[in-house]
Structure formats: C-alpha cells, structure tokens
Amino acid sequence: MRDVTIAKSEFIADEKAITKIQDFQEDAELFRYCTLPQILKYVECFTGPNIMAVHTMLINKPPDPGKMSSRHPMHQDLHYFPFRPADLIVAAWTAMERVDRSNGCLVVLPGTHKGSLKQHDYPEWEGGVNKMYHGVRDYDANQPRVHLEMEKGDTVFFHPLLIHGSGANQTQGFRKAISCHFASADCHYIDVKGTSQENIEREVLEIARKKYGVTVPITLKDTWMIRGRLVKGERINL
Ligand SMILES: CCCCCCCCCCCCCCCCC(=O)SCCNC(=O)CCNC(=O)[C@H](O)C(C)(C)COP(=O)(O)OP(=O)(O)OC[C@H]1O[C@@H](n2cnc3c(N)ncnc32)[C@H](O)[C@@H]1OP(=O)(O)O
Numbered sequence: 504m505r506d507v508t509i510a511k512s513e514f515i516a517d518e519k520a521i522t523k524i525q526d527f528q529e530d531a532e533l534f535r536y537c538t539l540p541q542i543l544k545y546v547e548c549f550t551g552p553n554i555m556a557v558h559t560m561l562i563n564k565p566p567d568p569g570k571m572s573s574r575h576p577m578h579q580d581l582h583y584f585p586f587r588p589a590d591l592i593v594a595a596w597t598a599m600e601r602v603d604r605s606n607g608c609l610v611v612l613p614g615t616h617k618g619s620l621k622q623h624d625y626p627e628w629e630g631g632v633n634k635m636y637h638g639v640r641d642y643d644a645n646q647p648r649v650h651l652e653m654e655k656g657d658t659v660f661f662h663p664l665l666i667h668g669s670g671a672n673q674t675q676g677f678r679k680a681i682s683c684h685f686a687s688a689d690c691h692y693i694d695v696k697g698t699s700q701e702n703i704e705r706e707v708l709e710i711a712r713k714k715y716g717v718t719v720p721i722t723l724k725d726t727w728m729i730r731g732r733l734v735k736g737e738r739i740n741l
C-alpha cells in the first residue's frame with residue numbers, strides 16, 4: 504500500500520514509497536513474528552490454546568507529506584472482522600523503533616473495549632484518506648486519550664473493540680511497526696449483511712476482484728479463510 508498522497512505525487516519507486524505491507528503470511532521471515540513464543544504466551548491468555556493468525560501487517564508510516572494523510576483515524580478493529588466472539592480476538596503491535604507523539608504513536612481511548620461496535624466510514628479529511636482506513640463516525644472527542652510511547656521491541660496487546668488510531672508522523676524518518684491479529688480457532692463466522700460492517704464487506708470483495716483478480720464468486724468469509732494461518736493447536740472453525 505502507498506499513502507494516498509505519496510501515490511498521487513511524483514515519487515521515486517523505492518522502498519520509501521511503501522507505506523504498508525498487507526498480509527505477509529507467505530513471507531517466512533516476517534511471519535516468524537506471529538509464531539514467537541514471547542508473543543504467543545500472552546496471546547493465548549486471550550484466545551485459549553487454538554490460535555489463528557488472521558491478519559498481518561508491517562506498517563512503514565511515512566513522514567507526513569504535509570496533508571496529515573499519515574494519520575490513522577480512530578477505529579475499532581472488529582469493524583473489519585466477520586467472526587466472533589470479540590473477546591477471543593486480540594491484536595499484537597510491536598514497535599520496530601522508538602515511537603512517540605512526534606512520529607505518530609498509537610492513541611487509545613481507555614475503556615472503550617467494554618462498549619459495542621460502532622458505525623465506521625471514511626473520515627472527511629481534506630488531505631485525503633488511505634484506502635480502507637475507516638474511522639468511527641461518532642465518538643466522544645473529549646474522552647481522555649492515552650498516547651502509547653514505546654521503545655523498540657515493546658509490544659502492546661489490545662481488544663478489537665478498543666477505539667484507537669495513530670497520529671501524523673512529523674519527523675523525517677519512517678515509523679515502522681509489525682502487527683498481527685490473532686483469534687481463537689473456535690471463533691465462528693458471522694453474516695455481516697444488514698449490519699454496520701456491510702460497507703467494509705463491499706470494499707474487500709471489490710479489492711478481491713480488482714487487485715487479486717478473483718473471477719469466481721467469493722464471500723467475505725472466503726477472504727479470511729484464505730489468509731488465516733494456524734500458529735498453535737488445532738484449526739477448528741476459522
Ligand atoms: C483473495 C483475498 C482478497 C483479500 C482482500 C484483502 C483486502 C485487505 C484487507 C484489509 C484487512 C484489514 C484488517 C484490519 C485490522 C485493523 C486495521 O489494520 S485498520 C486499517 C485497515 N486497513 C488497511 O490496513 C488497509 C490498508 N490498505 C491497503 O492495504 C491497500 O490499500 C489495499 C486495500 C490492499 C489496496 O491496495 P492497492 O490497490 O495496491 O492500493 P494502494 O497500494 O493503497 O495504492 C493507492 C493508490 O496508488 C496507486 N498505485 C499503487 N501502486 C502504484 C504505482 N506503482 N504507480 C502509481 N500508482 C500506484 C493505486 O493504484 C492506488 O490508486 P487509485 O487511484 O486509488 O487506484
């Protein structure tokens with residue numbers, strides 16, 4: 504993925520133009536992250552013994568090109584997931600270098616994981632919004648925020664209902680982090696028709712057709728089944 508403003512400008516096609524590696528499950532070295540015992544020992548506390556790595560990303564947040572498009576809007580990860588229960592899903596996000604407010608660390612609204620899934624849409628940002636960066640439509644902007652300043656190698660684990668995002672990268676360097684969403688293999692798929700998740704379903708299926716060249720009928724469940732990998736225990740439902 505390219506940041507929307509980098510993609511539309513005259514950039515040099517090198518690694519600095521890459522904003523995110525989406526779905527690295529086929530890369531043995533990157534995927535090793537999702538199997539590290541130091542990560543799985545905490546993940547298992549949330550998922551139980553049957554663990555699927557359901558979604559992987561290496562995020563290379565670029566220096567903001569002056570449009571604030573390097574921000575990640577406040578969102579709940581569950582918006583993207585067609586499986587439940589939410590309590591058996593957890594994100595691991597590891598800083599690959601020091602992250603603080605200057606380079607766009609994670610920002611969280613504590614306690615929001617106890618709430619419900621909210622409606623998400625593209626935020627109306629003048630400088631453009633990256634593809635599939637949906638944000639919570641309404642949240643209390645006066646609610647206290649916590650900025651997660653982290654050292655290289657620090658990992659945060661968080662619930663898929665936690666409202667979070669990240670700020671603009673105001674430095675000249677790229678802010679790198681690696682992340683994996685894990686879920687219990689005992690989770691079950693849900694039909695998102697008629698729910699607030701219909702908009703993301705539409706978009707994922709369109710990307711499957713346009714970017715991945717899928718020509719046969721495919722469901723949202725299929726897109727998750729194809730990408731998920733068992734990392735511990737037994738593959739049951741997912
Ligand atoms: C069969 C399996 C199908 C699976 C589909 C999977 C879809 C992705 C799933 C996302 C899962 C999310 C799980 C969420 C968990 C919580 C979170 O992480 S919240 C944030 C979630 N959102 C994301 O992480 C999505 C980030 N976006 C992307 O990963 C990609 O944008 C993409 C959606 C995979 C689409 O990729 P792509 O079509 O390649 O588009 P971009 O790279 O973003 O490009 C933007 C723009 O730039 C153009 N472009 C690209 N390369 C070049 C080039 N070499 N030269 C010139 N221009 C280029 C590209 O065409 C786009 O332009 P356009 O005009 O908008 O088309």
Ligand SMILES: O=C(O)CCC(=O)C(=O)O
Nearest residue numbers: 562575580668669680682
């Ligand atoms: O790394 C970031 O900037 C944001 C990541 C994020 O919000 C997510 O993984 O859900």
